[in-house]
Amino acid sequence: MKIGFLITARLKSSRLPLKILKNLNGKTVIERIIDRAKEINGISVTVLCTSPNPQDAPLIEIAKENNISYFLGDEDDVLQRLLDVAILHNLDYFIGITADNPFFSIHYSNLIVEQIKKGEHDFIKVQGLPLGAATYGMNVKALMTVCKIKTIVDTEIWGYLIDRPDIFDVITIKVKGRLRRPRLRLTLDYKEDYELFCHIYSNLSFKNTLGLSKVIDYLDKHPEIAKINQKCIQLDLDEDTKNRIDQLYSENLEIIKKIKLEVYNNRR
Numbered sequence: 001m002k003i004g005f006l007i008t009a010r011l012k013s014s015r016l017p018l019k020i021l022k023n024l025n026g027k028t029v030i031e032r033i034i035d036r037a038k039e040i041n042g043i044s045v046t047v048l049c050t051s052p053n054p055q056d057a058p059l060i061e062i063a064k065e066n067n068i069s070y071f072l073g074d075e076d077d078v079l080q081r082l083l084d085v086a087i088l089h090n091l092d093y094f095i096g097i098t099a100d101n102p103f104f105s106i107h108y109s110n111l112i113v114e115q116i117k118k119g120e121h122d123f124i125k126v127q128g129l130p131l132g133a134a135t136y137g138m139n140v141k142a143l144m145t146v147c148k149i150k151t152i153v154d155t156e157i158w159g160y161l162i163d164r165p166d167i168f169d170v171i172t173i174k175v176k177g178r179l180r181r182p183r184l185r186l187t188l189d190y191k192e193d194y195e196l197f198c199h200i201y202s203n204l205s206f207k208n209t210l211g212l213s214k215v216i217d218y219l220d221k222h223p224e225i226a227k228i229n230q231k232c233i234q235l236d237l238d239e240d241t242k243n244r245i246d247q248l249y250s251e252n253l254e255i256i257k258k259i260k261l262e263v264y265n266n267r268r
Helices: 029-037 054-065 078-088 106-118 140-149 191-203 212-221 223-229 239-251 253-265
Strands: 003-008 045-050 069-072 093-098 123-127 136-139 170-174
Touching (some): 003 029
Parallel strands (some): 003 045, 003 093
C-alpha cells in the first residue's frame, strides 16, 4: 500500500496576500507545514500540490529547497488536482492538508495512517481538534468516484462531496483529552490569525516542530492571545451550493453507487 502526504497550496489569497510565504520565526508558513509532514510515519512521498500559474512559482523553489516533490495541477479544481497527483505517484491513499494550517496534529495524522492500514475506509476524518489542526485520509478510488460525479468545478471547499456515509465508508476519529478544543482557531486566513501565530512562534521554544499540546497550553495560560482571532469568520459553502450537492446525491444515489462500483472494480 502506497500512502502520500499531499499539501494543497496556492498564492492567490486576497484576504491575507501571500499568507503561506509569511515568516514564522525564521521559516515560512509552508515550510513549517513541510517540517510537520516529514514527521508522519508510513508516508511514501510528500507533494506540494500547486498550479502552473506564474504567481505560484515560488512554491516550486520551496519544494525543491525542502526536498519534497511538487505538482502543477488544475488552478481551481482542487479535487482534480489531488486526483491527478495521486495517479501520477500511483498512490492508494493520501493524507491531506491545506497550506494555511502550520499547527496540524502530527499525532492524529499518524493515527489516520494507522486506520488506513487497518481497513478499506474511503474517508477518515478527525473530530474535535482546533480549527486548522486536523488532516484527513482519503482512498484514491473514492476521490476518483467523486471527480466523476461532481457538478461544481471550484472545489476549494469540498468536504460535502466526500463526507457521505450513504455512499462511502467514512470513519471519524474522535479527539479526547487536552487536544479536544474545537472552538480554538489555528488556521491562517486573516491578519489576526497571523498575529496570533507570531505570538506563539516567538514565545515558545522547540527544536524542529512545535507540538500542538504545547500551543494549546500556551493559549490557555494567555487567554488574551487566544482572543486575537476569535472574531475571524471561517468561510463555508453557501447554502445554495450545499443544497445542490445534496440534490445531486439524493436524486442519483443508485447511479452514483454504480459508478463507485465500476471505479473500485477497475484496477489501475
